[in-house]
Amino acid sequence: MDTSQRQVQRTAAEQRRRELLEAADRVVLRDGPEASMNAIAAEAGITKPILYRHFGDKSGLYRALAKRHTDALLATLRAALDKPNDRRDRVEATLHAYLAAIEARPQVYRFLMHPAEDAADGEKGFDFGGHSAPLLRRMGEELAKVIAERLELGPDSEALARVWGHGIVGMMHAAGDWWLAERPTSRDELVRHLADLLWGRLAAAADRPGAPAL
Amino acid sequence: MDTSQRQVQRTAAEQRRRELLEAADRVVLRDGPEASMNAIAAEAGITKPILYRHFGDKSGLYRALAKRHTDALLATLRAALDKPNDRRDRVEATLHAYLAAIEARPQVYRFLMHPAEDAADGEKGFDFGGHSAPLLRRMGEELAKVIAERLELGPDSEALARVWGHGIVGMMHAAGDWWLAERPTSRDELVRHLADLLWGRLAAAADRPGAPAL
DNA sequence: AGACTCGTGTTACCGCAAGTAACCAGCAGG
DNA sequence: CCTGCTGGTTACTTGCGGTAACACGAGTCT
Known part of the structure; x- marks a missing residue:
């Protein structure tokens, strides 16, 4: 895997992260701050663990948001x-x-x-x-x-x-x-x-x- | 049960309530606001359900406190x-x-x-x-x-x-x-x-x- | 080609806290 | 003796945050 590939992967990851944030945003704006991680994951079309991979824990996600x-x-x-x-x-x-x-x-x-x-x-x-x-x-x-x-x-x-x-x-x-x-x-x-x-x-x-x- | 008995019971209940609040206070001051209902009940020397009988739910207790x-x-x-x-x-x-x-x-x-x-x-x-x-x-x-x-x-x-x-x-x-x-x-x-x-x-x-x- | 290893995703679980249902003991009073 | 009330308990359900373990696909090395 050469460097250009790493590059594209990194930006892809960032892209993904942005999408996840968008989704989280939508659901938080809809359900209020007590929105569950499950709900956010569902809105993003995925499941919890990958949310955790991206943001560590709930407060990580919330901080980013x-x-x-x-x-x-x-x-x-x-x-x-x-x-x-x-x-x-x-x-x-x-x-x-x-x-x-x-x-x-x-x-x-x-x-x-x-x-x-x-x-x-x-x-x-x-x-x-x-x-x-x-x-x-x-x-x-x-x-x-x-x-x-x-x-x-x-x-x-x-x-x-x-x-x-x-x-x-x-x-x-x-x-x-x-x-x-x-x-x-x-x-x-x-x-x-x-x-x-x-x-x-x-x-x-x-x-x-x-x-x-x- | 005559009225004076009811009276004494009501004040006894209020007394109890005050004691429970004291206990809750102690544990909240020790453990911070994320203290669990179990912990508070334990500190008061009793168990959860009677806490709920007195305060309805957690936010009820917290409001009283x-x-x-x-x-x-x-x-x-x-x-x-x-x-x-x-x-x-x-x-x-x-x-x-x-x-x-x-x-x-x-x-x-x-x-x-x-x-x-x-x-x-x-x-x-x-x-x-x-x-x-x-x-x-x-x-x-x-x-x-x-x-x-x-x-x-x-x-x-x-x-x-x-x-x-x-x-x-x-x-x-x-x-x-x-x-x-x-x-x-x-x-x-x-x-x-x-x-x-x-x-x-x-x-x-x-x-x-x-x-x-x- | 086949073995390796990432990155991405899933299912299935653990632990824990809120809240509840159902049951139990003592004691008043008919 | 039975009835009912009051203060208490045990044991459960539900839901959430968080994690382990496994699965698949695609590019990489030999």
Whole structure:
């Protein structure tokens, strides 16, 4: 078996892997994250063991699946962040992009945030609190990078940027999660209110007379 | 069997239930959220079926367990929020209380945020994105109430307060989760940086010269 | 040609956890 | 003595993740 053959086999394997991921995607989007390996294998027209050959175990498959979607989402977020010119507009555009994404495909969202857990501990033994939802972490780190690169934040800008990155992402996530479940207002209004929060309106607001202060 | 007997039996059942929850708590804290019903039953000195008699199914037990811890955490947060006098101090104290709690008992934290899922759909069929972690939602709603009560926010204060409530809680959660996993700085610094974010420092920061604007 | 060895696939199994059915013991009260 | 209730058990079913062992086809080496 010469090298060109190995080559073609490797790419064939990758092709196969992609197909399997497509199938897994379909069934996960249909049945939710608790889809069984049997179901996925069936959808792909094969049986369990070859799934295991390709992905090791369930969390391997889920990681691969999550990576695809996470990459895609991050790309659209980056794009949204780089279009407008005013800072407030950038922030609002990014929030909008995120919310539009989760609104358009809640199943994907649910899967990404809630990867059926058990973790399997990629490497280290402990991993407290890591709760295996890498999407939030990746978004947080990404945003932290942008903040640290582009803003003048004084001495400990490094730490500050990371805290802010994760904090803002968390804000977006929790608000989006709640909004998606209850739909209490329009997307525009939600975005405006979140941006207001980041713009310090909480700190600036007046105490309501007669009530205990905040 | 007269009514007083029924009474004593009911309280006895509740007593038993409490004991079972204690046992479940111990084993969940020891083995993590993937603790088996068998293990919990064993810890309580009994066998599975009576666990099922008391809690219906696994998620029933987990809900009961989560409620206890959630109530406790919320109580300490409320206390922290009502002690100081300056608004900034209130915010920082609350953040501190939350972070101290998750730092002190990461297992509890992990369990609350990551309830081994499967949900079982309390009532409705759909429940997208509900991801069965009621702690965040409850904290968000609670905070929203406080904000709406105490702050003068103009016409749509209702909507605004809820968005902010969930947003702030999400910020706290994501930052805390990241911090707990990586421990990049002290708790004090984290709290300060988060409060700075809420105080609008992101909006006020200067662009770094030479870099693309944000 | 025949033996070798991959890559791909299958069937059939193991172990384990959730959840349930059926049975059992003690004790009230007619 | 029988009846019924309450708290308990044993033993089962079902379903899933994961694996072992085997089978077939095609290219490769001698």
